[in-house]
Amino acid sequence: MPTITKLFSAVEVAQHNTREDCWIVVDGKVYDVSSYLDEHPGGDDVILETTGKDATEGFEDAGHSKDARELLETFCIGEIDISAPSIPELVISPKDQQTCSCKNLMDLTKQYWVVPVAVIGISAVVGFLYLRKK
Incomplete structure (x- = not known):
């Protein structure tokens, strides 16, 4: 047996x-x-x-x-078990079927581009003023 x-x-x-x-x-x-x-x-x-x-x-x-x-x-x-996949398969959805969370994230990044630009601008002004005093 x-x-x-x-x-x-x-x-x-x-x-x-x-x-x-x-x-x-x-x-x-x-x-x-x-x-x-x-x-x-x-x-x-x-x-x-x-x-x-x-x-x-x-x-x-x-x-x-x-x-x-x-x-x-x-x-x-x-x-x-050689018939079992060693890595689970990744499922990729078509581009036109984006999830809401992904779309919302894209909208947020478009709205708040001003914040990083303002931080860079303020840093540049402070750096310029600092170097000017020396």
């Missing part, structure tokens, strides 16, 4: 990025290594650098032994 594997989105994995709740991804599989951090021979900081992310490259570069790979499998909690 095949085992049912839990699928996690990249966004979901990224939320588990603390020392107390440390998930990593290696070769598409998700591992909860929170309980192993203190026992890792290379130190916990090596794992914490990639928590909530894909750690495949770092894991492979370290040249882990067969025993280390077998131990890693004991922490497996699922796989990355």
